[in-house]
Amino acid sequence: MQSSTVRQADTDADIRRVYPVMAELRTHIKSADEFLARVRRQQAGSGWRLIYVEDAGAPVAAAGFRISEWLAWGKALYVDDLICLESHRGQGFAEALMAWMEDLARKEGCAQFHLDSGTHRLAAHRFYHRLKLGITSFHFQKNL
Numbered sequence: 001m002q003s004s005t006v007r008q009a010d011t012d013a014d015i016r017r018v019y020p021v022m023a024e025l026r027t028h029i030k031s032a033d034e035f036l037a038r039v040r041r042q043q044a045g046s047g048w049r050l051i052y053v054e055d056a057g058a059p060v061a062a063a064g065f066r067i068s069e070w071l072a073w074g075k076a077l078y079v080d081d082l083i084c085l086e087s088h089r090g091q092g093f094a095e096a097l098m099a100w101m102e103d104l105a106r107k108e109g110c111a112q113f114h115l116d117s118g119t120h121r122l123a124a125h126r127f128y129h130r131l132k133l134g135i136t137s138f139h140f141q142k143n144l
Helices: 012-024 033-045 093-106 123-128
Strands: 048-056 058-070 075-082 111-117
Touching: 012 033, 012 048, 012 058, 012 075, 033 058, 033 075, 058 093, 075 093, 093 111
Parallel strands: 075 111
Antiparallel strands: 048 058, 058 075
């Protein structure tokens, strides 16, 4: 596994730098400006955080997450977004982000670690299984 320093994107410039990575997962977000506005709303509304790792001075993997409390789970870290550029997969970048978040969850007293993954993302599912995450529920949705 590649040794990667996990950084939190706090400044507008950092958030904009992460946009090209997140755009691979969240294709509906059409610009760095829109991404920045969404990030700032989520940070203000739910304590959402954005972390990333770099290779050769550029972000190559990113994760968005929040720590909150749910009746069903207690205090938990929920991963909203996790993506690594296709060109950098299999090099340990996403695994570094996952390990960092899991460590933070323990330090923050979380009882659980959660994420949802699209049913079509089979390679991601294999990755999550390798990291010992289990499938524990179905996620239902309805477009409004």
